[in-house]
Amino acid sequence: MTIDVAADTESPPGFRTRYRQLGPLLGGELLGGTVYELDPGERNGPYHYEIGNEECLLVLAGTPTLRHPDGRDELAVGDMVVFPEGAGGAHQLINESSAVTRVLILSTKREPQGCAYPDSGKLSTLGGVFRIAGAVSYWDGETAG
Template identity: 30%
Template sequence: MTKPSGFDPRSVPESNSTGYPEPYAARARKRWYRRLGDHAGLSHFGVNLVRLEPGGRSSERHWHREQDEFVYVLEGETVLVTDAGEELLGPGMCAGFPAGAANGHHFLNRSGRDVVFLVVGDRTPTEEATYPDIDMHGRTGPDGRMRFTRKDGSAF
């Protein structure tokens, strides 16, 4: 018997875990996400429902070598920070980050209420993430998880 395809996103567990090493992990504690793509059994692209508490950030500013990334704002106002500066995005606005475009980006919540947005990206098995503002580099390991080192390759 085939299980139904539809589901309530609130039924997917919410987590604020991160693979970032300290001190960067602490800066991600106000970011919560639900892995909707995993819940739906998707294997070619990921879909995450992200919630930023007031004062939260989506990630450290980064760009992807192999993976496209798309963000659609559902609730609240978030500050998109890129190499070009800052831009306020509200509900219904979106942003896209093509693979290989060296334009570091992240989202900040400077408001007094939660911000909610969808993040969609492909699951290219060989991925690298560059963090222009900090001494960190990410590379996907054989198990599909991102591993972080300093830019010279040394461990944290």
């Protein structure tokens, strides 16, 4: 099967990719997958980690740089990395090379899903994106009567 990718026209410069979501294409319900192509200087999205799901990356072409909690590593074709849920699985792909990079990212599809963005102090879940700084205590606004 040839996987054609479509341009991302909504993301700001530096975060533009071409991608194709494979789950709906192949009929997957519990496993998702997306093929991304990154031009030089682009990222696949903000530095983030999943809440409730795991992801797995396979490099198909090029040499993307992986940013992770322990630093940065240049990856090569055939390299595979698992991102566990939670802060230890934080990641971002950056194309610091002069050639197009192509990767496959697989993920579990557990609900509800969430995503945290450590650089910007945000959390996304249930269709919204929120600032973590606005967090309240568990009992805030609750009464027993």
